[in-house]
Amino acid sequence: MTPLDFKYIAEQKKDWSRRTFLGKMAQGVGALALGSLINPRLIAGTSSDTWRGILPSPQFLPKAKRVIHLCMAGGPSHLDLFDYKPMLKKLDGQPFPESITRGQQLAQLQNSKLIARGTSFGFTRCGISGQMISDLLPNIQTIADDICVVRSLHTEQINHDPAHAFMNTGSNVKGRPSMGSWLLYGLGSETQNLPGYVVLMSTGPEADQPVSARQWSSGFLPSRFQGVQFQSKGSPVHYVGNPEGVCQSTQRQVIEEVQRLNSLQADQSLDPEVQTRITQYELAFKMQTSVPELTDMRDESQATLDLYGVKNAGDGSFASNCLLARRMAERGVRFIQLYHRGWDHHDGLDNKLKVAAGHCDRASAALIKDLKQRGMLEDTLVLWGGEFGRTPMGQGSGRDHHINAFSVWMAGGGIKPGISWGSTDELGYKYTDDEQAMHVHDLHATMLATFGIDHTKLIYRSQGRDFRLTDVQGKIAHGILV
Amino acid sequence: MQLIVNFLGRLHPLVGHLPIGFFIFLIILEYTGYWNKKFKLSASIRHFTLTLGILFAVLTATFGLLLAQQSNYSAFLLNQHRLYSLIFTALTLILYSIRNRVFVYRLVLVVSLFFLIVAGHLGARLTHGDNYFSLIQHQDSNLKVHPQTALIYSDVIQPLFQERCVACHGSAKNNGDLRLDTNEEMLKGGKTGFVFKAGDATSSLIIKRIHLSLDSKEHMPPKGKVQLSEDEDALLQWWIDIGAPTNKHISDISVPTYMLDIIYAKLGVPPTPLPDRLSILDRAHVLESKFGIIVHSLSAESPYIEVNARFCGNKFGDDQLQEIADLGPAIQVLDLGLTGVTDRGLVYLGGMKHLQRLQLDHTRVTSAGLGALEPLTQLESLNLYSTAIDDLVFKQLKSLPSLRHLYLWNTQVSKSAAKTWEIEHTNLLRKKHFAEQIESIKDQMTHEDASANVGESFPNSKK
Numbered sequence: 001m002t003p004l005d006f007k008y009i010a011e012q013k014k015d016w017s018r019r020t021f022l023g024k025m026a027q028g029v030g031a032l033a034l035g036s037l038i039n040p041r042l043i044a045g046t047s048s049d050t051w052r053g054i055l056p057s058p059q060f061l062p063k064a065k066r067v068i069h070l071c072m073a074g075g076p077s078h079l080d081l082f083d084y085k086p087m088l089k090k091l092d093g094q095p096f097p098e099s100i101t102r103g104q105q106l107a108q109l110q111n112s113k114l115i116a117r118g119t120s121f122g123f124t125r126c127g128i129s130g131q132m133i134s135d136l137l138p139n140i141q142t143i144a145d146d147i148c149v150v151r152s153l154h155t156e157q158i159n160h161d162p163a164h165a166f167m168n169t170g171s172n173v174k175g176r177p178s179m180g181s182w183l184l185y186g187l188g189s190e191t192q193n194l195p196g197y198v199v200l201m202s203t204g205p206e207a208d209q210p211v212s213a214r215q216w217s218s219g220f221l222p223s224r225f226q227g228v229q230f231q232s233k234g235s236p237v238h239y240v241g242n243p244e245g246v247c248q249s250t251q252r253q254v255i256e257e258v259q260r261l262n263s264l265q266a267d268q269s270l271d272p273e274v275q276t277r278i279t280q281y282e283l284a285f286k287m288q289t290s291v292p293e294l295t296d297m298r299d300e301s302q303a304t305l306d307l308y309g310v311k312n313a314g315d316g317s318f319a320s321n322c323l324l325a326r327r328m329a330e331r332g333v334r335f336i337q338l339y340h341r342g343w344d345h346h347d348g349l350d351n352k353l354k355v356a357a358g359h360c361d362r363a364s365a366a367l368i369k370d371l372k373q374r375g376m377l378e379d380t381l382v383l384w385g386g387e388f389g390r391t392p393m394g395q396g397s398g399r400d401h402h403i404n405a406f407s408v409w410m411a412g413g414g415i416k417p418g419i420s421w422g423s424t425d426e427l428g429y430k431y432t433d434d435e436q437a438m439h440v441h442d443l444h445a446t447m448l449a450t451f452g453i454d455h456t457k458l459i460y461r462s463q464g465r466d467f468r469l470t471d472v473q474g475k476i477a478h479g480i481l482v
Numbered sequence: 483m484q485l486i487v488n489f490l491g492r493l494h495p496l497v498g499h500l501p502i503g504f505f506i507f508l509i510i511l512e513y514t515g516y517w518n519k520k521f522k523l524s525a526s527i528r529h530f531t532l533t534l535g536i537l538f539a540v541l542t543a544t545f546g547l548l549l550a551q552q553s554n555y556s557a558f559l560l561n562q563h564r565l566y567s568l569i570f571t572a573l574t575l576i577l578y579s580i581r582n583r584v585f586v587y588r589l590v591l592v593v594s595l596f597f598l599i600v601a602g603h604l605g606a607r608l609t610h611g612d613n614y615f616s617l618i619q620h621q622d623s624n625l626k627v628h629p630q631t632a633l634i635y636s637d638v639i640q641p642l643f644q645e646r647c648v649a650c651h652g653s654a655k656n657n658g659d660l661r662l663d664t665n666e667e668m669l670k671g672g673k674t675g676f677v678f679k680a681g682d683a684t685s686s687l688i689i690k691r692i693h694l695s696l697d698s699k700e701h702m703p704p705k706g707k708v709q710l711s712e713d714e715d716a717l718l719q720w721w722i723d724i725g726a727p728t729n730k731h732i733s734d735i736s737v738p739t740y741m742l743d744i745i746y747a748k749l750g751v752p753p754t755p756l757p758d759r760l761s762i763l764d765r766a767h768v769l770e771s772k773f774g775i776i777v778h779s780l781s782a783e784s785p786y787i788e789v790n791a792r793f794c795g796n797k798f799g800d801d802q803l804q805e806i807a808d809l810g811p812a813i814q815v816l817d818l819g820l821t822g823v824t825d826r827g828l829v830y831l832g833g834m835k836h837l838q839r840l841q842l843d844h845t846r847v848t849s850a851g852l853g854a855l856e857p858l859t860q861l862e863s864l865n866l867y868s869t870a871i872d873d874l875v876f877k878q879l880k881s882l883p884s885l886r887h888l889y890l891w892n893t894q895v896s897k898s899a900a901k902t903w904e905i906e907h908t909n910l911l912r913k914k915h916f917a918e919q920i921e922s923i924k925d926q927m928t929h930e931d932a933s934a935n936v937g938e939s940f941p942n943s944k945k
Binding site: 056057058059060061062190191331332373374375378452 | 776778779780781782783784790792793839841843863865867887889891892
């Protein structure tokens, strides 16, 4: 080793101690990245493993505190569920007007003859608001006055995986944080006993859509903000119980020793992943008691189980997951994502829609009603919808992927109830380009706004560039905010 | 050629400082030489300094005459400045010719100093505006007007124009035919149009100019002048957005909290109604770690906080509630759900005058205890589900005029009693809402009047 090398190492060491100092001051690299936004609470130093969010306080008055995202993976047909198109019905079976589709991106319908396909299902005007909702969703019809149906949503990605990525992260490029991770980074979590961002997959015969775990990744944000997937069936978290012969106090001792060793490392290096490790060990220990308590649904009344349509609590069905989602919301989980994977209807649309709607309709409506009677709908934002819509053109007995327009609904958390937002053309092909048009970026901006967050101010610097959930776009749909 | 002339003209304020410097230096030399023989001024140095001073004085006068042709200076000030400056220049030339007759020379030098100071002062008034010094006094006196009696235009917006704009758009100098020093002149607009479009800040000329890139020629205030701060920019936009009222009292406008802070700062008033937001948060954080509750500042715009004790369970009871009661007026959202709070603790809620949302679900409170909520006139949402309350609760809730959400699921309350109360209370709210609407219509009418005035008085927009 040359003297120069020694000097270099000495410099490095100096640098390390400075970093360690700063890291301790402001809870790691995230705060450093946003030096100007340093959170006085973090400097004041409450318990070292609590992350209270990078934002000292929300920019506007927040309405929502948590999100339940009911993700209908596969792309539910807006034309059969929420977007009533009598003209399309009239054109049923006839060639689809070429003027509309010329030069447009298609997924599997490329180079095939395009035939209009009207819906086979009836629509009903519901509630005082008079929103048109398909008869496939009799229970969601009953909550029409509580929800805001957005019919002008459009996305940029026409295949499932990138479209999910776009919906979750605002980008089809891999390695970007999902919206749940952004929220945790910005606001922290209310609970220290459960992960702040939990993902549940419904199980069942219809579950044919593969959904990659990177959809709830924290991307370039520290990995403590990533979504944690709970197993829907059996033990929700593997190995959450102690092995035989190990009691809780032994377990505590082990954890404490590991924590001590890890914090030695944390003092030496800047790596936020070490900090993540420490917090995750602590969280895991707490989850040994909090998770069994969470998933033990014996204290739910029969009336509640019936409301959701839960046959066997904890069976991994969508209904059981909706109930579990409410229990998580009560316990302070910030972002809860439920995937139902039975909505990709390229063929046999009518039958498959009935099955999927049958799974989701009752429990989705029940979730809204249950949150409402507990007073939680005031600060819980529910988002129901898929990653894109389906074509007004038929594909055999089904419909193809469609990105130019699809419908979702939102409820609670600062969203105006009982309104429709945006519209599509007469055939449901494309969103109407007016001030109610809503791109996925706009949806993200609006969701952040319900949390009091200015989407242009929640920024993380990675590899020399500032990133936001909405990238350089996003306009808030003020019209749907209370 | 015109370009060079214009350029040289603009050098006038720069070159102008040189003769001032040389002549003051000369006077210092003469003075010290007169009193102290050691520093006696030699004729050659006097000659040298005097020559340089005269040279620059003549140069300055020339440039000044060029500048006078191209700018919109107030004619009166300009004439005075020119007169005094030319007299001074003439005096310097006389000085040169009499420099060897020391006594007369010194006498004339003193006289010329007088003209120099007056000319310089007039020049400064032309460049910096009339209020260059009076502004210092403004900043010194803390409280100009009481916020209760302050007018939004005269006491907040007009002073902002005075500080940032009037130097170039005022009585002394009205670039672009625009004057912002009086209400009438401001409403007339300038060469390029009206200053603003009432109710629409983003399409208002003044806001557009402020937001242009600093390098743009049209950016205002021009590069090099003091720029508007973010707060001042926000203030101006807000004022235009609410219709640019010129005769309203601040107390008559519903001002968002963050804007109130900005306005109060402009008025020199200590900001929020709460004495000290930070000390409240400090205190809150002490309690936070003591009890395990969660305390948030509601938003950057709001002085209020949210307190969440839900996750403490039974560890948080009446005694703990008593301890957080001293934060009372600052609490707007309070979650006591699942805690050990009982009727005894509810009395501590009485001081939380700004409470808007209160959760008491899963607690041991009863109908009798809820009478303690009577002072909470701002309470909008009350959650009592899964408690032991019964129909008697409605007697206690009579006095909550702002209540809009009441959660009674899973209690002893009967459906019929709830329905009756709902109807009664809705009627009450309607009456209140009706009264509020009348207020807001009145408000709108005065707004419309204000903007109508703008249109009527000056129907022809200058292009």
